Structures are given as C-alpha cells and as structure tokens.
Amino acid sequence: MAFLNEVGKAIGKASQGISDAAQTISSAAQETRENIARDRQEKDMEREAKKLSEQERIAEEARKCPKCGHSLSAMSAVCPLCGYEIRNGKTADAIRGLTTEIEKLEKKRNTVTDALATKLSGRSDNPTDEKIASLIRNFVVPNTKEDIFEFMILAAGYMDARVLAGREAAKEVAGIVIKAWETKFHQTYEKAKLSFGNDGDFGKIQELYDKKMAEIESAKPFSLFKRK
Known part of the structure; x- marks a missing residue:
C-alpha cells in the first residue's frame, strides 16, 4: 500500500512537471508571437514613415516653380514670379x-x-x-x-x-x-x-x-x- 502511495506521488509530480513544462512552452510561444507581431508592426511603421517622407518630398518639389524655383501654393496654376504655367x-x-x-x-x-x-x-x-x-x-x-x-x-x-x-x-x-x-x-x-x-x-x-x-x-x- 505504501508502495502504491509512493507511485501515486511520483506520477503526480511527473504530471505537475509536464503541466509546468507545457505552461512554460506556451508562455514562450506567446512571447515569441508577441515579439514577431511587434517586429512586424515596427517594420510597417518604418515603411509608412519612409513612404510619408517620400510623399512630403514630392509635395515640396511640386510646390516649387520648375522654371525659377519660386515657392508655390497648392492652388497655384501660374507662378506669380515668372508667369510659368504649372501643368502636371x-x-x-x-x-x-x-x-x-x-x-x-x-x-x-x-x-x-x-x-x-x-x-x-x-x-x-x-x-x-x-x-x-x-x-x-x-x-x-x-x-x-x-x-x-x-x-x-x-x-x-x-x-x-x-x-x-x-x-x-x-x-x-x-x-x-x-x-x-x-x-x-x-x-x-x-x-x-x-x-x-x-x-x-x-x-x-x-x-x-x-x-x-x-x-x-x-x-x-x-x-x-x-x-x-
């Protein structure tokens, strides 16, 4: 009877160990998934930042007269300085x-x-x-x-x-x-x-x-x- 009790305790400890190991693996997997998601989000943000920067650069160039370089408003159809018509x-x-x-x-x-x-x-x-x-x-x-x-x-x-x-x-x-x-x-x-x-x-x-x-x-x- 004492032997069976010992066996039961051993099985219980083994089960607990397996459960703890499974929980550890699950936590590690969850952490890995979160890290991957975070890295992906950071890369997406970097791409969007580069895209926005490029759009701002293009917009800045578009606001300048190609003939004299005078700054133009977004509504400008003609350069007020040299009279050049801005056709896109x-x-x-x-x-x-x-x-x-x-x-x-x-x-x-x-x-x-x-x-x-x-x-x-x-x-x-x-x-x-x-x-x-x-x-x-x-x-x-x-x-x-x-x-x-x-x-x-x-x-x-x-x-x-x-x-x-x-x-x-x-x-x-x-x-x-x-x-x-x-x-x-x-x-x-x-x-x-x-x-x-x-x-x-x-x-x-x-x-x-x-x-x-x-x-x-x-x-x-x-x-x-x-x-x-």
Missing part, C-alpha cells in the same frame, strides 16, 4: 485614367446582379452606377488651366440638361452619375475662379460654365413661361 502631366493621365476606370465598370456591368441588388436594397440606383458616381466624386480637382478646362469639357458632356432640370428621367447615363458630374463641374469651376479668376484665360472657362448653366436653365419647365 500626371493630372492629364489621371483624367484619362478616370474615363478608363468608368469604361471598365461599364464593361463589367452585370444587369441581372445589379437589378437584384437594387431590388434588395430598395434604392433606385444600382451598385455599378454608385461605384461610377463615387469615382467621379472622389476625383481630385486639377490645378492648371489646361487640365481644368479639359476636365470641365469632359464633365459638361455627361451633364444631361433635361435630367438636371427635372424634365425627364436619366436614360443612357444614370441620374446619380449625372449628378456626380454636375457636382465636380461646379467644384472645378470654383477652384478655377479662386486660382486664376483674374487671368485673361479664365474667360474660356467662364464661357463654358455659363453655356452649360444656361442650357440647364432653359430646360427647366418654368423657363417656358419666362420666355413668353
């Missing part, structure tokens, strides 16, 4: 990129899926049109006169006057997309007016803006009574 080739590419992304979404449009999603959500606009509108709303307004004028021509082409005037429902282009173009059209015009409203070249932008606004105004139902 990347912006022109971005405008073309926007139209390309819209075309891609249109090609991937799934009428059945969109119709089902629209019905389930209870909304009138389908997912593809919402994605296109979001692309337009989030597009960064250009800085230079040429880029602004080019973008406003693009936006004006999509702004169906009769739809915006409330005369008819959208057909080829969804109403939410037309509204997004209208919003961006106004934003671009306001930026142009603020950036170089006193410049002689602003006249062509003003003419384009006035023409589109007059087109929408004349399409409104009450405009018929105004003309009588």
Whole structure:
C-alpha cells in the first residue's frame, strides 16, 4: 500500500512537471508571437514613415516653380514670379485614367446582379452606377488651366440638361452619375475662379460654365413661361 502511495506521488509530480513544462512552452510561444507581431508592426511603421517622407518630398518639389524655383501654393496654376504655367502631366493621365476606370465598370456591368441588388436594397440606383458616381466624386480637382478646362469639357458632356432640370428621367447615363458630374463641374469651376479668376484665360472657362448653366436653365419647365 505504501508502495502504491509512493507511485501515486511520483506520477503526480511527473504530471505537475509536464503541466509546468507545457505552461512554460506556451508562455514562450506567446512571447515569441508577441515579439514577431511587434517586429512586424515596427517594420510597417518604418515603411509608412519612409513612404510619408517620400510623399512630403514630392509635395515640396511640386510646390516649387520648375522654371525659377519660386515657392508655390497648392492652388497655384501660374507662378506669380515668372508667369510659368504649372501643368502636371500626371493630372492629364489621371483624367484619362478616370474615363478608363468608368469604361471598365461599364464593361463589367452585370444587369441581372445589379437589378437584384437594387431590388434588395430598395434604392433606385444600382451598385455599378454608385461605384461610377463615387469615382467621379472622389476625383481630385486639377490645378492648371489646361487640365481644368479639359476636365470641365469632359464633365459638361455627361451633364444631361433635361435630367438636371427635372424634365425627364436619366436614360443612357444614370441620374446619380449625372449628378456626380454636375457636382465636380461646379467644384472645378470654383477652384478655377479662386486660382486664376483674374487671368485673361479664365474667360474660356467662364464661357463654358455659363453655356452649360444656361442650357440647364432653359430646360427647366418654368423657363417656358419666362420666355413668353
């Protein structure tokens, strides 16, 4: 009997030892995982810091006139010192990129899926049109006169006057997309007016803006009574 008790004690001690060892291994594993996670977080932070530093460097260079080196504001379209026009080739590419992304979404449009999603959500606009509108709303307004004028021509082409005037429902282009173009059209015009409203070249932008606004105004139902 005493022998069995001794055996039991020995087994108990062995079990406790195994349990302690398992706990030690678990703690060590947890510590290792935490160290790995911490190292990964530190590396991510270093990468983000380098990326931010590079972005700041690029932004700093962009705020200088490439001709005379004069510091420029983010809104500058023309250098106030030497008159050099700051045209950004990347912006022109971005405008073309926007139209390309819209075309891609249109090609991937799934009428059945969109119709089902629209019905389930209870909304009138389908997912593809919402994605296109979001692309337009989030597009960064250009800085230079040429880029602004080019973008406003693009936006004006999509702004169906009769739809915006409330005369008819959208057909080829969804109403939410037309509204997004209208919003961006106004934003671009306001930026142009603020950036170089006193410049002689602003006249062509003003003419384009006035023409589109007059087109929408004349399409409104009450405009018929105004003309009588």
